[in-house]
Amino acid sequence: MAKLFIDCRFGLGGDMFLAALADMGLNLxxxxxxxxxxxxxxxxxxxxxxxxxxxxxxxxxxxxxxxPLRHLPEIMSIVERLPLSEVVRGRVATAFVRLAEVEAKMHGIGVDEVHFHEVGAVDTLIDVAGAFYGLEALGVTRVLCSTLPWFGGKVECAHGTLPLPAPATLELMKGKPVSPTEFELEILTPTGALIIDQVVDEFVHGPEGVVRQVGRSFGTHDLGQGCGGLRLVLLDEH
Structure with a gap:
């Protein structure tokens, strides 16, 4: 049995999570x-x-x-056709329903009216499906996480200029511990927040166990010297 610790003090995007899994040896x-x-x-x-x-x-x-722009039924159709395990398909489907519910709440529309643009393009499907595929392939049975970083700034999107964290990200951060940072740019994306929301079992100060493997990845933002990207630590139970 293995557990995974997510060290996301410098942020997390869906692409970063999958890249860090690849750094630990995941075959993409x-x-x-x-x-x-x-x-x-x-x-x-x-x-x-x-x-x-x-x-x-x-x-x-x-x-x-x-x-193309895709609504939830189109996303679900793709997920159903994925030749991955039933468990992985189910977790991917649950994640997209969660994302659609958040987007619907943010914009005051019905779930089936949500069209996946920035947060629902093909790369988000890859990130979300890849996250659950990767966790299963690496034998992860429990996921731990550091506190989430709080950041400021603004972001341009289809709905205009929005304060950071973006509304969908902030909704997905509900009920989770945060720590302040000085960053004035988007270091936790909606997809990253969705993965945290769906995979983390417990928020902890640090992992406990025997370290088996470590993976590191970087996003597109250069956060400066001393910012170590995203770290994933795979551990065996005692």
Whole structure:
């Protein structure tokens, strides 16, 4: 039995979570094949990068063509066609229902009216499906997490200029511990917050157990010297 500790003091995006799993040895190609069989043809890689002297990985997605706006029923249809385990498909479906409910609440519309744009493009499907595929492939049975970073600033989206954390992110942060930071940019994305919301069993100050593997990844923002990206620590129980 293994447990995973998410050290997200410098933020978390869905792409970062999958890249850090890849840094721990997760094979991404079965995920690429599964998505292709479900009608999402992509190329996916997590090449090694160096950021301020630290090595880690950054996710690279190549999804050719223009992706359509998708509503929840279209997303669910894709998820149902994924040749992954029933448990993984069920968790992915639950996550997208949760995301649709949050978006519907934020915009005062029905769940089936939500169209997935920024937070629901093909890369979010990859990030969410990849998160649950990865946890199962690595044998993770329990997920622990550090406190979430609080950050400020503004973000431009389809609904105009919004304060950070973005409304959907803040809704998904409800009931979870946060710690202040000086960052004035989006270091926790809606997809990252969704993954935290769906996978974390407990928030802790630090992990306990025998360290088996460590993965590190970086997002697109350069947070400066001393910011170590996202760290995932895979542990065996005592």
């Amino acid at each position: 190609q079965p995920l690429v094949k599964a998505l292709g069989q479900a009608g999402i043809s992509i190329a996916l890689d997590a090449p090694e990068v160096r950021v301020h002297g630290l090595a880690g990985r950054r996710l690279s997605i190549d999804a050719p063509g223009v992706q």
